[in-house]
Amino acid sequence: MRELAHLLPELTPPPGGLARLRQSLHRQREPARRRLSRWLPAMAGAGAMVLLALAWLPGFVGHERATAALTQALLRAATPPPLPHGIHVEHGAALLLADGQPNARVYLIASAPPAAQ
Amino acid sequence: MTLREEALEDCYRRLERPLYNVLYRLLWQAQDCQDVIHDACMRVWAQRKGVDEATLDALLWTTALNLAKNRLRWRGVWRFAPLDEADGLAHEGGESDFLAARRLRQALRRLPASSRDVLLLAEFSGLAGADIASVLGIPAGTVASRKHHAMQRLKALLGEPDHA
Numbered sequence: 384m385r386e387l388a389h390l391l392p393e394l395t396p397p398p399g400g401l402a403r404l405r406q407s408l409h410r411q412r413e414p415a416r417r418r419l420s421r422w423l424p425a426m427a428g429a430g431a432m433v434l435l436a437l438a439w440l441p442g443f444v445g446h447e448r449a450t451a452a453l454t455q456a457l458l459r460a461a462t463p464p465p466l467p468h469g470i471h472v473e474h475g476a477a478l479l480l481a482d483g484q485p486n487a488r489v490y491l492i493a494s495a496p497p498a499a500q
Numbered sequence: 501m502t503l504r505e506e507a508l509e510d511c512y513r514r515l516e517r518p519l520y521n522v523l524y525r526l527l528w529q530a531q532d533c534q535d536v537i538h539d540a541c542m543r544v545w546a547q548r549k550g551v552d553e554a555t556l557d558a559l560l561w562t563t564a565l566n567l568a569k570n571r572l573r574w575r576g577v578w579r580f581a582p583l584d585e586a587d588g589l590a591h592e593g594g595e596s597d598f599l600a601a602r603r604l605r606q607a608l609r610r611l612p613a614s615s616r617d618v619l620l621l622a623e624f625s626g627l628a629g630a631d632i633a634s635v636l637g638i639p640a641g642t643v644a645s646r647k648h649h650a651m652q653r654l655k656a657l658l659g660e661p662d663h664a
Contacts, residue, residue, distance in 0.1 A: 387651065391620075404538055408545065
């Protein structure tokens with residue numbers, strides 16, 4: 384007879400505990416080869432993904448290199464030549480125009496809009 | 501000296517109910533209690549080669565109580581676990597049972613942990629005083645006094661008359 388039965392009533396554990404334990408013990412009993420075979424499809428899938436990535440990577444890297452080279456060449460072509468005599472344009476660009484007069488220099492100056500600054 | 505699966509299952513059948521009752525008064529969550537009992541069995545099974553079936557019950561009690569204490573420590577760090585005091589103790593009594601369960605939980609929490617463990621084991625485990633001492637790792641001579649002290653304190657906290 385428990386002394387505190389009125390304060391600490393006896394509870395019934397939820398069902399299914401023993402079945403869960405049996406299942407866990409059964410899983411532990413399974414030979415390692417069978418446990419491995421359960422993971423085999425996932426492992427094969429992962430391996431295939433790795434192979435696919437390896438096959439795709441060289442093409443991707445080559446394409447990226449070609450794109451980068453083309454971008455560099457375009458940038459070089461689009462950049463105007465530096466101005467002589469240390470002339471520098473703030474917030475814009477200048478291009479020396481050929482006008483045929485020996486003692487005069489004509490520049491085409493474009494300033495950048497405020498948003499681009 | 502190797503633990504047999506049947507012996508572990510027998511032990512589970514024998515101890516599930518008392519373990520559940522003790523653990524529930526520590527964790528206040530049915531699912532947590534079931535998990536702790538299951539995990540304790542699996543831990544004992546993992547070291548089955550060194551387990552003597554004669555001391556299996558005590559080993560399972562010790563393992564389960566340690567796992568429950570670990571869970572309580574984790575709850576102290578991650579304060580997200582809701583307690584199902586209403587499910588476990590107040591089945592059909594409605595609000596009054598819910599409040600009674602809540603008061604009981606608060607009263608048990610206010611007991612010193614060592615006395616509370618002795619009280620719960622003495623109430624539900626069916627173990628003798630010396631076995632309780634061995635499970636909790638305390639001197640055998642202190643079991644009776646701790647149980648008495650815990651019982652008086654619990655009754656006082658719950659406003660119960662003391663007949664002792």
